[in-house]
Structure formats: C-alpha cells, structure tokens
Amino acid sequence: MADTQTPIISVKNMAKSYGELAVLRKIDIDIYKGQVVSVIGPSGSGKSTFLRCLNYLEEITSGEICIDGQTIRGISEAKENKKLNEKAAREIRKNVGMVFQQFNLWPHKTVLENVIECPMQIKKIKKEDAVRTAMELLKKVGMDGKADAYPPQLSGGQQQRVAIARTLAMNPEVILFDEPTSALDPEFVGEVLDVMKGLAKAGMTMIVVTHEMGFASEVSDRVCFMDGGYVIEDGTPEEVFKNPKSDRAKQFFSKILNV
Amino acid sequence: MNDFIHVASISLPMLLQGLSLTVEISVLSIIFAFIGGLLVGYMCISPNKLVEGIARVFIKIFRCTPFMVQVYLAYYGLPSLGINVSAFGTGVLILSLYTSAYAAVILESGVKAIPKGQYEAAAALGMPRLKILCRIILPQTIRMIVPSLTGQFVQTVKDSSILSIITVAEMTMMTKEAIGITFSPLFVYICAGVLYWALNLVIEFISGRIEKKYNRVRI
Ligand SMILES: Nc1ncnc2c1ncn2[C@@H]1O[C@H](COP(=O)(O)OP(=O)(O)OP(=O)(O)O)[C@@H](O)[C@H]1O
Ligand SMILES: [Mg+2]
Numbered sequence: 001m002a003d004t005q006t007p008i009i010s011v012k013n014m015a016k017s018y019g020e021l022a023v024l025r026k027i028d029i030d031i032y033k034g035q036v037v038s039v040i041g042p043s044g045s046g047k048s049t050f051l052r053c054l055n056y057l058e059e060i061t062s063g064e065i066c067i068d069g070q071t072i073r074g075i076s077e078a079k080e081n082k083k084l085n086e087k088a089a090r091e092i093r094k095n096v097g098m099v100f101q102q103f104n105l106w107p108h109k110t111v112l113e114n115v116i117e118c119p120m121q122i123k124k125i126k127k128e129d130a131v132r133t134a135m136e137l138l139k140k141v142g143m144d145g146k147a148d149a150y151p152p153q154l155s156g157g158q159q160q161r162v163a164i165a166r167t168l169a170m171n172p173e174v175i176l177f178d179e180p181t182s183a184l185d186p187e188f189v190g191e192v193l194d195v196m197k198g199l200a201k202a203g204m205t206m207i208v209v210t211h212e213m214g215f216a217s218e219v220s221d222r223v224c225f226m227d228g229g230y231v232i233e234d235g236t237p238e239e240v241f242k243n244p245k246s247d248r249a250k251q252f253f254s255k256i257l258n259v
Numbered sequence: 260m261n262d263f264i265h266v267a268s269i270s271l272p273m274l275l276q277g278l279s280l281t282v283e284i285s286v287l288s289i290i291f292a293f294i295g296g297l298l299v300g301y302m303c304i305s306p307n308k309l310v311e312g313i314a315r316v317f318i319k320i321f322r323c324t325p326f327m328v329q330v331y332l333a334y335y336g337l338p339s340l341g342i343n344v345s346a347f348g349t350g351v352l353i354l355s356l357y358t359s360a361y362a363a364v365i366l367e368s369g370v371k372a373i374p375k376g377q378y379e380a381a382a383a384l385g386m387p388r389l390k391i392l393c394r395i396i397l398p399q400t401i402r403m404i405v406p407s408l409t410g411q412f413v414q415t416v417k418d419s420s421i422l423s424i425i426t427v428a429e430m431t432m433m434t435k436e437a438i439g440i441t442f443s444p445l446f447v448y449i450c451a452g453v454l455y456w457a458l459n460l461v462i463e464f465i466s467g468r469i470e471k472k473y474n475r476v477r478i
Contacts, residue, residue: 093385104380
C-alpha cells in the first residue's frame, strides 16, 4: 500500500451517537486514491452511518473527517463547527458521490433528466453537453436504450445502474455505495456488480458497504469489518476472510459463509 | 309565467354581477393562498425553530378561529390600526390568509410523505437545499396533493360568500338584494346555488386536467 501518498479520505477518532445511542465509537481510517474498500459487518454495526457521515448526510459527534483538504469536525467540540461543516460538506460533495440501497432516482424525471439534472443545475453545463455526457454514461452502464423512460418503469437493477450513471455524471473522485444490491431481486444483482467491477478496474476510489462476500473478496483491495461501532478488522480480503484476528469476525464469517 | 320572467330578468343580472366579483375574489385568493401556503409551508419545515414556530402560530390562529370572526376582526381591526383598505381588499386579504393556513398544512404533509432518500440523493450530489425543495421535492409533492388542494380551493369559493357580511357585493350579497326586490327567495337561492356549483365545476375541471397531465406516468 502506498504509504507515502496522502490519503484521499482520512478519518480520525470519529464518533457518532444519536442521543444516548453510540453508533460509531471510535473510527480511524485512511483511504487512498484508487482503493476499493468493502465494509462488512453485522446489521446495526454502523456501516451505513459511517458511510453517511463521510458526505455529511449525518453529523459527527466528535473527531474529524478530512477529504480533499476539507474537514468535517465533531459538533460536540465547538459551536461554530456546524456552520463550518456545512461549508466543507458543500466542497466534499463535489468530489464524493453516493449510491443508495433504494436507488433514490427522482420518479418525476426521465432517466436522462435524472442524469443531467445536477451537471446542469450545479455545474451549469450546457444542456447539449450534459446530454452528450449523460448518454455516454448511460451507455457505459447499459441503459442508453431507456433514456426516455421514467424510473418506476424500470427494474431495480436498471434503476441502480441509472443511479450509478447519475453519480458518475458529477465526475466524483470517490463513490460511496450503501448496499447497492441488497434491494434487488437476485437475477439483477450481477448486472449492477458488473458495472461496479468496471469502475473498480478503471481506478475509481470506492467504499462499498455490502453483504456480497464474493464481491468483497474478488474486487476489493481492502476489507473492513465493523462491529459495535468500531472497525475491528482492516486488511486485504485474504487477511480478513482467511485469518480474522477477532472472534467476532470469525463468528460472523462462520455464520454467513456456511449457509 | 310572466311573473317568472319578471323575477328572472331582475335577479339574474344582479346574480351575474355578483358572480363576477365572486370569481375575482376567488381567483385572487386562490393565487395568493397558494403563494402564502408555499411560504408558510416552507417555514414549517425550516431547521430554524423560531421560523417554524412563527408558521405554527400563524396556522393555529387561522385554523382555530371561525372564518366569520376573522372577517369581522379584519374589517373593524384594520382601520383601527390605521390601515384603510376597501371591503373588497379586506375580504381578499383575509380569505387568502385563511386559505394559506390550510394550504400550508396540506403542503407540509405532502412534503413529509416524500421518501427521505429523494432529498438525500440530491444533497449527496451537491444540490443546495432550496434547489432540492424546488426541483425535486415540490414537483413530487404537488402531484400528490392536487386533489386535497382542489378541495381546499373549492372551499375558498364557498367561503367567499361570508364576505357578504362586510358589504362586499359578491354573489351571496347580490342574492340577498335580489330577494329583497323580487320576494322570490326560493328561485333566487336556487339560481345562486347553481352558479356556485358551476364555478366549482370549473375548478374541478382544471384540477382534473392538471392531475391528468402530471400522472402520465404513475409514481
Ligand atoms: N436516525 C437515526 N436515529 C436513531 N438511531 C439510528 C438512526 N439511524 C441509525 N440508527 C441506529 O444506529 C445503529 C447503526 O445503524 P446503521 O444503519 O449504521 O447500521 P448498519 O450497519 O448499516 O446495518 P444494516 O446492515 O442493517 O444496514 C442502529 O442501531 C440503528 O438503529
Ligand atoms: Mg445499512
């Protein structure tokens, strides 16, 4: 691993609680450009919360997240952090895209309109340019034939591929995936994973919360196992799957791998 | 028969004159109430507790007191505050405020029914809040609430009849005057009822068209 490089995402001492409930207790992690990191762990261990903190869909209680020179700080530490965080988040979101379990396409817009919306509205790109780029991206995810369809007319797998194209249209450096295939019928999982594999190959930095152990072990450079608000295993797929250090991880793998 | 023609020839022109004012009041109030409802509804979902509080108090006041009391209060209250508006102006103002309180509640409940992920997807792509509300949330909300909003605006037309108590010469006031001249309450009230009904049919027709246009694709 390129230790000399500066990390693209650096999380230090991050904690997050909802009132009394401590969901993330202490997270320290550095993520480097081009890495594909799979985040796995039992339900309720804080995987989604961790991901959502990275692009400020959730505030963090303490610690800090540095992305591209922008810093999000714990709101319990100083009052003015909230305002500063919002400003930092605006910058961070330019470089960090997110793909959701439920796709979250906008149902009142066509596939094409979903993809060109943000380039036109935020980056002020001219419509014809935005459409050209969008069609290229839709082609890349195999959805150019459905450009004029509305999301409710598509299968889950198709919607998720469009959602990926929509994210790519903003040209992010990092994409966060929160269980991108969990809401899909099994027959559609493969097509979405294929698109993600393509991105990984092309060098995209990706953090993927997933229950697809196949994807985690084949595609990712690195696997993080979370439990109880900590990252308790962090290494190559080989290290984490074959030789987990913790009993919690061993138990988890014995449960899910033997079914 | 001659009698009937006589009554009709006197009362119908009066009713139509009232109708035109009723239409004017209703259209203005519906437009203002829609804008007002958007504004108050927007305040209701504000992260700023003070802003939200102001909106909640506004809604409480206008929803929890009788409309007739509000009309009288505005009619006598505004001049005593040094604000001199015509009865027509007062009527449109109070009907707009009253309706916007209801419109705000309808809008807010509509917005709350949109899945949170719709907002988050836009936020994660870097869209600022106001833009998300206008381009992602509101269009979906409006589609959903067209029926309840229509019901409210039909109510607005009916409520405009109460403005007769402050000398606004809308259709209900003209109805009473026509009865005073012709002494044919049954006939005149039937005519007035039919005209109100027709006016609301127009509103429902327009609303139906809007719904149809939006629902080409079922969400
Ligand atoms: N908005 C919220 N308010 C209060 N508690 C929350 C909120 N969001 C999540 N939690 C709690 O935080 C904990 C971690 O949730 P999170 O969604 O991060 O888990 P997860 O690891 O993604 O689980 P899963 O695999 O089921 O998606 C859970 O106990 C959950 O109930
Ligand atoms: Mg989750």
